[in-house]
Amino acid sequence: MTPLGTTLWAVPGGRVPLDRTGREPEFTSFDKLSVLNAGDADAHLELAIFHPGRDPVGPYKLTVAARRCRQVRVNDLIEPEAVPLAEDYSVVVRSDVPVVVQFTRQDTSRAANALCGAVAFAAGRS
Amino acid sequence: MTPLGTTLWAVPGGRVPLDRTGREPEFTSFDKLSVLNAGDADAHLELAIFHPGRDPVGPYKLTVAARRCRQVRVNDLIEPEAVPLAEDYSVVVRSDVPVVVQFTRQDTSRAANALCGAVAFAAGRS
Amino acid sequence: MTPLGTTLWAVPGGRVPLDRTGREPEFTSFDKLSVLNAGDADAHLELAIFHPGRDPVGPYKLTVAARRCRQVRVNDLIEPEAVPLAEDYSVVVRSDVPVVVQFTRQDTSRAANALCGAVAFAAGRS
Amino acid sequence: MTPLGTTLWAVPGGRVPLDRTGREPEFTSFDKLSVLNAGDADAHLELAIFHPGRDPVGPYKLTVAARRCRQVRVNDLIEPEAVPLAEDYSVVVRSDVPVVVQFTRQDTSRAANALCGAVAFAAGRS
Numbered sequence: 024m025t026p027l028g029t030t031l032w033a034v035p036g037g038r039v040p041l042d043r044t045g046r047e048p049e050f051t052s053f054d055k056l057s058v059l060n061a062g063d064a065d066a067h068l069e070l071a072i073f074h075p076g077r078d079p080v081g082p083y084k085l086t087v088a089a090r091r092c093r094q095v096r097v098n099d100l101i102e103p104e105a106v107p108l109a110e111d112y113s114v115v116v117r118s119d120v121p122v123v124v125q126f127t128r129q130d131t132s133r134a135a136n137a138l139c140g141a142v143a144f145a146a147g148r149s
Numbered sequence: 150m151t152p153l154g155t156t157l158w159a160v161p162g163g164r165v166p167l168d169r170t171g172r173e174p175e176f177t178s179f180d181k182l183s184v185l186n187a188g189d190a191d192a193h194l195e196l197a198i199f200h201p202g203r204d205p206v207g208p209y210k211l212t213v214a215a216r217r218c219r220q221v222r223v224n225d226l227i228e229p230e231a232v233p234l235a236e237d238y239s240v241v242v243r244s245d246v247p248v249v250v251q252f253t254r255q256d257t258s259r260a261a262n263a264l265c266g267a268v269a270f271a272a273g274r275s
Numbered sequence: 276m277t278p279l280g281t282t283l284w285a286v287p288g289g290r291v292p293l294d295r296t297g298r299e300p301e302f303t304s305f306d307k308l309s310v311l312n313a314g315d316a317d318a319h320l321e322l323a324i325f326h327p328g329r330d331p332v333g334p335y336k337l338t339v340a341a342r343r344c345r346q347v348r349v350n351d352l353i354e355p356e357a358v359p360l361a362e363d364y365s366v367v368v369r370s371d372v373p374v375v376v377q378f379t380r381q382d383t384s385r386a387a388n389a390l391c392g393a394v395a396f397a398a399g400r401s
Numbered sequence: 402m403t404p405l406g407t408t409l410w411a412v413p414g415g416r417v418p419l420d421r422t423g424r425e426p427e428f429t430s431f432d433k434l435s436v437l438n439a440g441d442a443d444a445h446l447e448l449a450i451f452h453p454g455r456d457p458v459g460p461y462k463l464t465v466a467a468r469r470c471r472q473v474r475v476n477d478l479i480e481p482e483a484v485p486l487a488e489d490y491s492v493v494v495r496s497d498v499p500v501v502v503q504f505t506r507q508d509t510s511r512a513a514n515a516l517c518g519a520v521a522f523a524a525g526r527s
Contacts, residue, residue, distance in 0.1 A: 033501045034503070036503035055162070059161040061239075073439065075472070078468055091201055094237040113501070125161040183289075187367055217328070218365035280411065309414030313491075375413045
């Protein structure tokens, strides 16, 4: 299959909800990035987390194998530093081969699930 | 009407919720693809389901008649094999004529409906 | 202000929820189209509603005045015929001047509000 | 980092929910704009709020520092005038340098959180 997507993605509106209700792990609150690598080469991703009051942090490195999808909770990004909960952030994803990126939030802080999601902004084919 | 849309679509963030609450069939949990074929020729679609740990599965074949819309629950895709519940997946849709694809999730696992939806990523006009 | 947007929009995944809970009119279930006409000329819109099992119906005619926004509940589209509740549909919007179209669903059928929304698919600049 | 995004964005479907339930400030109802400025120059934004029955109001001025993100609740836009609650509006964002804009609504009016979000319509690269 030919590669599909682009190599630069942005999600401005990140904020991992602090609270949760319900059993783990299904009903944890999270922000999630879903990455599809439909191509025949592994994708090496570098994420940068932007903050309101300090310089961006990164790179957070991820690999998505060829012809695989991978969903990553932002809560689980801890190297070079954990993404703070309940604080605004933006994330920029760069990949060495084309991928497609989607963002989803599950907020279980109030005894029901709330979901929101969107395909990330396809910023370019750099 | 002239054809509208494109022929290659991707949704990275699939995951059919396992649990449900409430009466069937309205309040089942599901991932759904909505396809609009506004053109004058039938659209023959081939879906590929990508997984985190194995090769993609497909093609799942669907036809959307000319000047019709069709909404398909991912839960109902069973040939060549059922899409596993509560597991991450991505889906790529190829059509022989231009269509428009939207993705919606309804999660009823916790006694309220949660919805999220987005127009899929329009990957190309191949 | 110069016109902003495009003249052809599509929303594949329509379905007006049948049930509602809570007080009227805030907590009615609805599908809604939000149209922004940032330009200096009135926008004359023609909507076509596509169905799974019969030919598309339309045009539904709407005007959005220059430098105004307008939000229209699909539930309120009754001429040439009401859009059936709890049935799948797609909608195509054509405008004689550029506009921006967004789709939102509010589902109050289960004692909580569920929302989903997306900017519609910008199909062309015809 | 090279600038990322574009300079003109539109969100047609604004409406700040009137009611709220739950503790402040986490569970306030709000419409929020999330702006990412990944570039090396400060971004000076001018927002215009469009209304259904009167001329647009603005500019609302915001600065997003270089290499920073900023999330702004529409509820907090008060100069030149507060955005009315529970009334339809659209918002157009112009920036002097490229940014990425996302829109999120949190509706807590009924004892659960409802979220919806979408990347705004990237209207141009002017």
